[in-house]
Amino acid sequence: MQFSSRTVSFTQPHIMGILNVTPDSFSDGGKHMQTERALRHALAMVQQGATFIDIGGESTRPGAPDVSLQEELDRVIPAIEAITNETNAIISVDTSKAQVMQEAVAAGAELINDVRALQEPGAIEVAAKADVPVCLMHMQGQPRTMQQTPHYQDVTQDVMTFLQQRVDACQNAGIGADKLILDPGYGFGKTLEHNYQLLNGLSHILNMGYPVLVGMSRKSMIGQLLNRAVNERLAGSIALATIAAQMGAHIIRVHDVQETADAVAIVNKLKALQ
Numbered sequence: 001m002q003f004s005s006r007t008v009s010f011t012q013p014h015i016m017g018i019l020n021v022t023p024d025s026f027s028d029g030g031k032h033m034q035t036e037r038a039l040r041h042a043l044a045m046v047q048q049g050a051t052f053i054d055i056g057g058e059s060t061r062p063g064a065p066d067v068s069l070q071e072e073l074d075r076v077i078p079a080i081e082a083i084t085n086e087t088n089a090i091i092s093v094d095t096s097k098a099q100v101m102q103e104a105v106a107a108g109a110e111l112i113n114d115v116r117a118l119q120e121p122g123a124i125e126v127a128a129k130a131d132v133p134v135c136l137m138h139m140q141g142q143p144r145t146m147q148q149t150p151h152y153q154d155v156t157q158d159v160m161t162f163l164q165q166r167v168d169a170c171q172n173a174g175i176g177a178d179k180l181i182l183d184p185g186y187g188f189g190k191t192l193e194h195n196y197q198l199l200n201g202l203s204h205i206l207n208m209g210y211p212v213l214v215g216m217s218r219k220s221m222i223g224q225l226l227n228r229a230v231n232e233r234l235a236g237s238i239a240l241a242t243i244a245a246q247m248g249a250h251i252i253r254v255h256d257v258q259e260t261a262d263a264v265a266i267v268n269k270l271k272a273l274q
C-alpha cells in the first residue's frame with residue numbers, strides 16, 4: 001500500500017504500536033514533557049519493530065468523557081510533529097474529527113484511523129482531500145454506551161455489511177479502494193461471545209479483499225475470558241496476535257510491540273515453509 005513517505009508490502013503482518021497521549025492522572029508535566037514522553041515511547045516502539053505508530057487523543061474506553069476539539073488537537077499535533085521529525089515510522093492518527101484529521105495529516109500523519117469509519121460531519125470529505133489511506137472500523141453504538149446491550153443477527157455478517165457500506169461511501173466520496181484498510185472493531189459494541197465469533201470469522205473479513213487491521217491488545221475479550229486485570233493481559237494479547245497473524249491479518253495494533261514482533265516472526269518462519 002502506498003503511503004506518502006513509502007510503500008508498505010502486506011505480504012507479512014506489520015505491527016502498529018499504540019501511543020496514548022491522553023493525560024494520565026499521575027504525570028503532571030507540562031506540554032513539552034508530555035511530548036518528550038510520547039516521542040521516547042514512539043522511538044522505543046519503532047526500535048522494537050513497529051511499522052506504524054497510532055496516536056490518539058480521545059479515549060474510546062467505555063464510559064470515557066468526550067474530548068473537545070481543541071483538547072484533542074493540543075494532545076495529538078505536537079506529538080505527531082515531534083515523531084515525524086525523529087522516525088520514519090508511519091504515523092496513524094486515531095481520530096473521528098474532520099479538523100483533527102486535516103491538521104494531523106498536515107503535521108505528518110500518513111494514515112487516518114477512525115473508529116467511527118468517517119461517519120462524523122466532514123470526515124469523509126477531509127479524508128478524500130487529504131488523499132491518505134484510511135482504516136474503517138466497525139463499532140455498534142457509541143463508546144459511552146456501546147457495551148450495554150450489543151446485539152447482532154450474525155456478528156461477522158453484520159460487521160461485513162457495515163464495512164461494505166462504508167467502502168461504498170468512500171468510493172462515492174472519491175476515496176480509492178487502494179486507500180482502504182478494514183477493521184472488525186474488536187471490543188466496540190461486542191460481547192465476549194461476539195468478539196470470539198468475530199475472530200473465528202476473520203477469514204471472511206480478509207476475503208473482502210482489503211488489508212485488515214485488528215486490535216485486541218489488552219482488551220476485555222482477554223480480561224473477561226481469563227479473569228485478568230488490564231496489566232495481566234500480556235499472554236492473552238500475544239496469543240490473539242499470533243492467531244491473527246496466522247490467519248492473515250495485515251496490521252496488528254498492540255501495546256507490547258517487542259513481544260508481538262517475536263510472535264509474528266515465529267508465524268512468519270512457519271508460513272515460509274507452507
Ligand code: 8Y4
Nearest residue numbers: 060094113137183185186214215218219
Ligand atoms: C486496555 C487497553 C483495554 C486498551 C482496552 C483498550 C482499536 C482502535 C482502539 C481497534 C482500530 C482500546 C483506537 C480501544 N481500538 N483502532 N482504537 N482498531 N483501528 N482499548 O481495535 O485499545 S482504542
